[in-house]
Amino acid sequence: MEFKNTLMESLGIEVVSLDKNRVEMTMPVDGRTHQPLGFLHGGASIALAESAASIGACLHVDLESYHVFGIEINANHVKSKRDGTVTAIAKPIHVGKTTMVWEVTIQDEESNLICISRCTIGVVPKKS
Numbered sequence: 001m002e003f004k005n006t007l008m009e010s011l012g013i014e015v016v017s018l019d020k021n022r023v024e025m026t027m028p029v030d031g032r033t034h035q036p037l038g039f040l041h042g043g044a045s046i047a048l049a050e051s052a053a054s055i056g057a058c059l060h061v062d063l064e065s066y067h068v069f070g071i072e073i074n075a076n077h078v079k080s081k082r083d084g085t086v087t088a089i090a091k092p093i094h095v096g097k098t099t100m101v102w103e104v105t106i107q108d109e110e111s112n113l114i115c116i117s118r119c120t121i122g123v124v125p126k127k128s
Helices: 007-012 040-057
Strands: 014-019 021-028 067-075 083-093 099-107 113-125
Touching: 007 040, 014 040, 021 040, 040 067, 040 083, 040 099, 040 113, 083 113
Parallel strands: none
Antiparallel strands: 014 021, 021 083, 067 113, 083 099, 099 113
16 A cells, blocks of 8 residues: 555654554654644544554455445544654454444553544445
8 A cells, every 4th residue: 555645644654564453553743743732633643543444444355346434433532642653553343344343542652542543434335
């Protein structure tokens, strides 16, 4: 998968590992991902979570025949962070033919929970 010229590139999100049952990605906590008071922006965490869930969903489908789209996401921001790196770990809870549900935990370098999210992914056939 190519991530050039995407939100992921803009936020500095990088893939650590890709497996259909576990996706791990990192994101820096810096000026690209801060809110105005200098803390990790909740929206950046959500972008990281949805990216990890969506890429995980891609591993379950034939991308020649289907698109995957995030259709719902929720998140609880548990702990703030000013700098360093956060890591998202996404795991499927449900893998169906038309929808998937992924749980994504975002942790800091000391394994402190920063955010927990659940993302519903739609699997949509491509039009011929």
